[in-house]
Amino acid sequence: MTSSSSMASAPLFLAVLLLPLGTSLAQLSTDFYSSSCPNVFDIIKPVVKSAISAERRIGASILRLFFHDCFVNGCDGSILLDDTPNFRGEKTAAPNNNSVRGFNIIDKIKTQVEKACPGVVSCADILAIAARDSVVILGGPDWNVKLGRRDSRTANFSAANTDIPPPTSNLSRLIANFSSQGLSVKDMVALSGGHTIGKARCTSFRGHIYNDTNINFRFAKTRQANCPRRVGSQDRNLAPLDQRSERVFNNDYFKNLVEHKGLLHSDQELFNNVPTDSRVQKYATSTTAFFADFVTGMIKMGDIKPLTASNGEIRNNCRKVN
Ligand code: HEM
Incomplete structure (x- = not known):
């Protein structure tokens, strides 16, 4: 490396040092799939729409899934992983057990998206888009969803228990909980x-x-x-x-x-x-x-600790690691 190039990289090096812990350098972007899966939004929205027509509450359930995904080690699709005999995921942690729902809809979306663009779109991004679509379909605001998250290869049962606030929380606990994210x-x-x-x-x-x-x-x-x-x-x-x-x-x-x-x-x-x-x-x-x-x-919230670049994977099936 020449001295001028090392000079040039000094500000970047400093910036990296100053980044808060857990911040990813790679950025999410709204056009992440514009060439690799240009129809991703047109594939997802009708599935969410028909799910909401069949049962209006499901839109709420999908929005909540996204929140519970993002608050546990970032928006990485970890909540979607099923338990197996030798793997304990997040689904049975107290805030989720007998309560979170909507997984079948995410599966339906994933199947459709895989048909159009195999191995390209992460489950974490599908959840982010489906949550936005749910809000819009139910009469709420619209926005451009940032994309490029990859899926975790793990989940964290104990973090799901500690990082998702319980309904008994007082104001200072709520503030502290969100602040830590x-x-x-x-x-x-x-x-x-x-x-x-x-x-x-x-x-x-x-x-x-x-x-x-x-x-x-x-x-x-x-x-x-x-x-x-x-x-x-x-x-x-x-x-x-x-x-x-x-x-x-x-x-x-x-x-x-x-x-x-x-x-x-x-x-x-x-x-x-x-x-x-x-x-x-x-x-x-x-x-x-x-x-x-x-x-x-x-x-x-969608920006919380995404896995990007070569971290994580694009799951074939949102319920299990590849
Ligand atoms: C501020 C702290 C929060 C607490 C303590 C909390 C707690 C809860 C609890 C206890 C339920 C009912 C679960 C059940 O009885 O099965 C619930 C439902 C729900 N939460 Fe939250 N929540 C919080 C923040 C959020 C956020 C940030 C979102 C999304 C932006 C959200 C979206 C929802 C939705 C949509 C439902 C209904 C889900 C359904 O009908 O399936 N919550 N929440």
């Missing part, structure tokens, strides 16, 4: 708006509707009717996360919080005489502000 308080509040769609089980909101005082009394009573205090056979009874309009991606989640009608303890923590109250108020009165910040949050 490089996400701000603003991102956290906006992304929580994902609870404008989908459902939760009685076991996830029982504590809030019986023990908390920052909850609308009538709302608590309504939810108690289908979620008895006693742990048992009704633990899996479902209630909408957004009691106003669970079928539509809109800002009603925040309107609920202002009325103390958040379903989860963690939801109501965002509006509880705390510094995040003003942001909740803002999103409750401005769909535009919520949508803009939700998109920013989704793009940042």
